Structures are given as C-alpha cells and as structure tokens.
Amino acid sequence: MRYGIALLFLVAGWAQPPSFRADRVLPSNSDRASVLAPGMLVSIYGDHLGPAAGCTAPATGRPGYPAELCGVQVTLGGKPAGLLYVQEKQINFQLAADSPISGTAELKVLYGDASGAAMVRAALETVTLSVQGTARVDGPIWIQLDFPVMWRHSVQYPARVQPDSLA
Numbered sequence: 001m002r003y004g005i006a007l008l009f010l011v012a013g014w015a016q017p018p019s020f021r022a023d024r025v026l027p028s029n030s031d032r033a034s035v036l037a038p039g040m041l042v043s044i045y046g047d048h049l050g051p052a053a054g055c056t057a058p059a060t061g062r063p064g065y066p067a068e069l070c071g072v073q074v075t076l077g078g079k080p081a082g083l084l085y086v087q088e089k090q091i092n093f094q095l096a097a098d099s100p101i102s103g104t105a106e107l108k109v110l111y112g113d114a115s116g117a118a119m120v121r122a123a124l125e126t127v128t129l130s131v132q133g134t135a136r137v138d139g140p141i142w143i144q145l146d147f148p149v150m151w152r153h154s155v156q157y158p159a160r161v162q163p164d165s166l167a
Contacts, residue, residue, distance in 0.1 A: 018109040018116035020046025025107060025120055028092070035123040036076065036107075038099045041084075044074070044091045050111055054087035065094055071112050076122065077105035 023033045028041035036042060055070035065082030067073060072086040074093050077100040081093040091109065099105075101124035108117040132142040 015112065015114055016048040017114035018046065018049045018111050020044050020049065020109065020116060020118060022107075022118040022120050025118065035121045036095060036099070036105075037122070037124050038095055038097050038101060040095045042081075042093055042095060044093075044107075044109065045089060046109075046116070047089065048111065048114070048116075049091050049109055050086035050088055052088045054085060054090075057082075057084050073110040075106075075108045075110075076100060076120070 024045040025033060025036070026043050026045070027034050027036075028043060050072040051070050055072075057065045057069055065084055067080035067082065069083040069086050072083060072091065074081040074083060074091060076095055079096040079099045081095050081099075083091065083093050085092040100122040103122060104119045105122045106117050107120045108115055128146040130144050130146075132144050135141045
C-alpha cells in the first residue's frame with residue numbers, strides 16, 4: 001500500500017503547467033490576436049489549461065462570472081477574470097472592469113498548483129467622432145468616425161440588428 005501512495009504523489013508531481021502563447025489569446029469570435037480591454041470576452045488556446053472534461057460556469061441569475069472554475073483561475077495584471085468555460089485546451093473568460101488599460105500586462109493561468117503566463121498588450125481604445133464642414137439646425141451633417149484598428153474590419157453602415165442572434 002505504501003508504494004501505491006508514493007506512486008500517486010510521484011505522478012501528481014509530474015503535472016504539466018498551463019502552456020499558451022500571447023498570439024493564442026484571442027477576442028471572442030476572432031481568429032486574430034488583439035489588444036485586450038476591460039470587460040472584453042476572450043479565449044485562450046493552449047495545453048494543460050484545465051480539466052480534460054470541460055466545465056461551464058453555472059447560471060446564477062447574478063451578473064458576472066466566477067473567478068475560479070474547476071480549479072482554474074485567470075488574471076490579467078493581477079485582476080481576476082470571470083470564467084465562462086475551462087477545458088484542457090481552451091479557456092473562455094471575461095476581463096475584469098478594472099483590468100489594465102495601457103501597455104503590456106501579464107496574463108496568468110493557474111490550474112491547481114501549476115501556472116503559466118504570457119505578456120499581452122492591453123489598451124482602452126476609443127472612437128473619435130468629428131463633424132465635417134458646418135453643422136446647422138434642421139440640416140444634414142457629415143460626421144467622421146475614426147475607429148481603433150481592432151474594430152475596422154467589423155463596422156458597417158447601415159447597421160443591422162438581430163436581437164435573436166448573439167453571434
């Protein structure tokens with residue numbers, strides 16, 4: 001029996017730490033890495049990120065997601081993210097509202113006693129709106145919107161709203 005217990009501790013000591021690269025940290029529904037901003041939905045793809053059988057955050061009826069799910073935690077700049085889904089090769093999460101808004105920050109995954117990290121870019125990018133020409137009451141105006149680079153591929157006019165589709 002002593003050998004079985006010793007073997008269990010030895011095998012547990014061989015657990016692989018979470019492993020991922022910054023270019024595999026992607027905004028939700030995107031295949032390109034981008035700067036990360038507070039409140040953003042993000043996915044990490046890598047190895048040993050969580051349990052082999054995925055875990056989904058339970059619906060609580062309260063806003064926000066848990067900071068720990070099936071032994072997994074994610075932080076950006078030390079601020080805990082809300083976890084939606086964790087699995088061995090993928091984590092889906094929402095960045096905290098007070099996560100870093102400029103520069104680079106450490107994105108850290110903790111699973112059990114092991115951790116892995118990568119440095120990622122963080123920025124709170126804003127849209128700039130300016131009036132072109134002269135604005136008059138009861139007349140048309142032309143506006144110019146300058147979008148952050150990460151938004152340029154997804155803006156369209158006229159806008160189309162589909163309340164039954166969140167994709």
